Amino acid sequence: MKALFLAGGMGTRLRPLTNQIPKPMVPVMVRPLLERTMTKLKGYGIEQIVLSTCYQPQQIEEYFGDGGRLGLKIEYIREDIPLGTGGAIKNTEKFFDGPFIVFNSDILCDINIEELIRFHRSKSAVATIAVTQVDNPSMYGVIEFDRDDYIVSFKEKPHPSEITSNYINAGIYVFEPDVLREIPSGRAVSVEREVFPSLLQKGYQIAVYKGGSYWMDIGTPAKYLQAHKDILSGRCKIPEADYTSNIIFTGKNSKIHPHARIIGPVYIGEHAEIGAFATIGPYTVIGNHCVIGRGSKVAGSIVWDKVTVDSGARLIDTIVADNCRIHRNMEFCKTVYTQQVSHPMAM
Known part of the structure; x- marks a missing residue:
């Protein structure tokens, strides 16, 4: 089975x-989120990947190439203009002549892809949608389904009084x-708002997977x-982390001064240096x-x-992008800091 990643947003x-980097390349624990997801798929035996790109596609293509470095076969297709999902x-x-x-x-x-595929085959459905539960589904597309896990309706951002399900499209x-074959060509189309309701109206069976x-x-x-x-706490686990340790991961050639204070959980990448009396975590x-x-x-x-991060600086609940310098004694709280904006942005 092949996999398609919608990576054009x-x-x-x-x-x-994301001013200088496409969203799929934003790092999660140092590695791009897209790489983490594709590596997870490889663990399930899925090695043929198609990437649909639009925004800054060259960054994605240059990083992954043909996929050989990850043991994958990657093919690309670019959108000249955004076409919707x-x-x-x-x-x-x-690219596809079978299920994908x-x-x-x-x-x-943390969805088990092997179980998802097995479930899809058991339902003889034209499509299976993985769903997740949220406390307040009014900001999402709500999915209603019967006792056999077949969808009966879609409700886009329902009023609280109209909510009968808290399962949303994952x-x-x-x-x-x-x-x-049912998706119109030559124009922008929303799979969520157009294709799925149309399939239902035409009598196709669409299943929901709740794993x-x-x-x-x-x-x-x-x-x-x-x-x-969530990753650091173990609520969503990553394979390289040691969740029994105060520092769940330390990359090669990193140096932590004996007088530095580490308050776990903390993740430290490669070739990092933590100075004396610094507090991390x-x-x-x-x-x-x-x-x-x-x-x-x-x-x-x-x-x-x-x-x-120079001596005496303080970062609390802050995101700092690549190649930045936080000068001596500067303080940021709940801030996004990049060198591509004139002023740090509050979250």
Whole structure:
């Protein structure tokens, strides 16, 4: 089975982090989210990937190449203009002659893909939609289904009084090729608002898969920060982490001064240096090639690669992008800091 990743979004809600990088390339524990998801798929035996790109596609193509470095075979298709989720899927029709998996590329989840595929086959449905439960579904597309797990209706952002289900579309699907034939060509199409309701109206069976206990759309800085806290706490686990340790991961050639204070859980990348009397954590990620100066404090924060935090600086619940420098004694709280904006942005 092949997998399709919809990786063309501009990541508007995640700006300024996505001003210079496409959203699927935003790092999760130092590695791009897209890489983490594709590596997970490889563990389930899915090695043929199609990437549908639009915004800054060259960054994605240059990083992944043909996929050989990851033991994958990757093919690309670019959108000249945004085609929506349905249009992007239709645009990849030539790659698929059997059932395939579709992923929105900004999703972090623990869904068992093998179980999802097995469930889809057992339901003889044209499509299976993975769903997740949320406390307040009024901001999402709500899915109603029967006792046999077949969808009976879709409600887009219902009024609280209209809510009869708290299950929403998780952005992960298994499609039969019939779905591709039902998507209009030559224009932007929403698979959620147009294609799925149309399939239902035409009598096709669409199943819902309720497996998985963790799901997060990292579409905003606050959710991006929360996703890291969930990983650090073990609510959503990553394979390289040691959840019995105060420092769940330390990359090769990193140096922690004996007088530094580490308050776990903390993740530290490769070639990082933590200075004397610096305090790191809790719930903190330090990227590759970072230098954290003497007496500084970094807590509840995500620091990307090649960042320097000078002595006495303080970062609390803050995201710092690649190649930034936090100068001596500067303080940031609940801030997104990049060198591409004139002023740090509050979350």
